[in-house]
Amino acid sequence: MIVTRFAPSPTGRLHLGHAYSAILNHDLAKAHHGRFLLRIEDIDTGRCRPEYEDAILEDLAWLGLSWEEPVLRQSERLPAYRQAIDDLVARGLVYRCFLTRKEVAESLSAPHGAPEGVFSGAPLPAAEEAARLKRGDAYAWRLSQDAAAEALGEEYSSLAFPLWEGEGIVSMPADPQRHGDVVLARKDTGTSYHLCATLDDADQGVTHIVRGEDLAFAAGLHRLLLALFGRPCPVYRHHRLVTDEAGRRFAKRDRSVTLRALRESGVTPDRIRARLGLEETPAPPPGDGPPAGG
Secondary structure, X not given: OOEEEEOOOOOOOOEHHHHHHXXXXXXXXXXXXXXXXXEEOOXXXXXXXXXXXXXXXXXXXXXXXXXXXXXXXXXXXXXXXXHHHHHHHHOOXXXXXXXXXXXXXXXXXXXXXXXXXXXXXXXXXXXXXXXXXXXXXXXXXXXXXXXXXHHHOXXXXXXXXXXXXXXXXXXXXXXXXXXXXXXXXXXXXXXXXXXXXXXXHHHOOOOEEEEEHHHOOHHHHHHHHHHHHOOOOOEEEEEOOOEOOOOOEOOOOOHHHEHHHHHHOOOOHHHHHHHHXXXXXXXXXXXXXXXXXX
């Protein structure tokens, strides 16, 4: 069964770009008698607002979309993310990094910095780490690519994920090392987008991840995390970004193209679909879906 999802963050009102992604996922699932899930990615407590979550539900319902209940909220899954980090810590796959964002940027701009701005670090000596923890210094948990490569062995260099392009599915090399030692959690939030999204998709049984091409870079990293957690890999599809007449991406701060503003101006859901070129259900993905293995 095909399972898709739409996972907005309640940090503003939905716009035409959100509508495009939501409709694609909804119609793909419905065309195959599958499941369409709605997930609220609300771990950014400083920017997320309840009124924006209410607006998301209102806008999607106005578009004629329906989804399974209950809606998953990331803020309710913090223990699951903590457990995942604890597992990675126990396996020696992550390390504490005490560098500030400024210090990381400076290290990447140095003459001896890693190529293409990819950060690679290492754990501090035990005594120094203990001293910094005692002082209460802030830190982030970074994934160690070296440790991941050692844990996966030959599988690491051959990791790939199924990518739905045009009318076919191709095997795309994950090339996880190009992401460097990415942050998977910070002391203040305890998690990150990469960790949350990967675990949520796996736990919800999502089989097809259809999202904007601006997130295409993340697929290889998420494939690595799935392999480390021993979870199945979904099929990925990266759709075009919706832009205005000048080719600029829509943003939540542009109130003129929010779904609420369009609705209040008399635009109908059918006209939204026509404007987005979604008068017809998108073609089904070929094949039988994602591979069963992690």
